[in-house]
Amino acid sequence: MSHHRGHQGRIFWGLVLVILGVLFLLDQMDRLDFGYIISTYWPVILIALGLSILVGNRFRHQGPGLFFIVFGVFFLLAELDVLRYSAWHYIWPALIIIIGLWLIFRPAFRYSSREKLPEIKENDMDITAVFSGMKRRVESQNFRGGKAAAVFGGIEIDFSQAKLDEAKATVELTAIFGGITIRVPREWKVVLDGTPLLGAIEDKHHGLPDAEAKATLYVKGTAIFGGIEIKS
Numbered sequence: 001m002s003h004h005r006g007h008q009g010r011i012f013w014g015l016v017l018v019i020l021g022v023l024f025l026l027d028q029m030d031r032l033d034f035g036y037i038i039s040t041y042w043p044v045i046l047i048a049l050g051l052s053i054l055v056g057n058r059f060r061h062q063g064p065g066l067f068f069i070v071f072g073v074f075f076l077l078a079e080l081d082v083l084r085y086s087a088w089h090y091i092w093p094a095l096i097i098i099i100g101l102w103l104i105f106r107p108a109f110r111y112s113s114r115e116k117l118p119e120i121k122e123n124d125m126d127i128t129a130v131f132s133g134m135k136r137r138v139e140s141q142n143f144r145g146g147k148a149a150a151v152f153g154g155i156e157i158d159f160s161q162a163k164l165d166e167a168k169a170t171v172e173l174t175a176i177f178g179g180i181t182i183r184v185p186r187e188w189k190v191v192l193d194g195t196p197l198l199g200a201i202e203d204k205h206h207g208l209p210d211a212e213a214k215a216t217l218y219v220k221g222t223a224i225f226g227g228i229e230i231k232s
Helices: 002-028 034-041 043-056 062-079 088-108
Strands: 125-130 133-137 145-151 154-158 168-176 179-183 188-197 200-203 215-224 227-231
Touching (some): 043 062, 062 088, 125 154, 168 227, 200 215
Parallel strands (some): 125 145, 145 168, 168 215, 179 227
């Protein structure tokens, strides 16, 4: 997969250099004004970069690619005087609209596991960090599930000394302009179902083979301009 992305990247930047070379050549031949074209159409580079990211990821991680495309389109429209004001007047309202649409249609933009995640049985954990940081060690020997939300803040949760009720539990994690990190034992299996928007959800948990796992932690993650990370 990394080789495929690298190949896509080389093609993209190679085309960029070819196009720039052609424009320089035409400028030297007095066929066009290279300075005017660059100063007016430079946002096209952002749009092309966004498309390259989408294609390189096979449209599985849409957030970063859409981010560049949206910014490129707004700046291009501003340069062409289609927009009445500077592009910055429209960026934030557009982002709010995109987030709203994503929340409505997010089932179509998610990293889904093959398993259907069970609902939270009991709310044994309820953590919220707003403009602050928080660390929590869970030592319950029959943990049944819970929620954690970080808004412009950070949360670290350590499950290394915990045990799950009936060997399974579900946690719901939400990171908005913030980050959540959870640490789980190696003998746990982690099943992740995540929906990131201009954010990241990463499972760095190095567990045992599924057949040897002693318990299963189901993680429902939502990251909006934030990040969720699972470690062992």
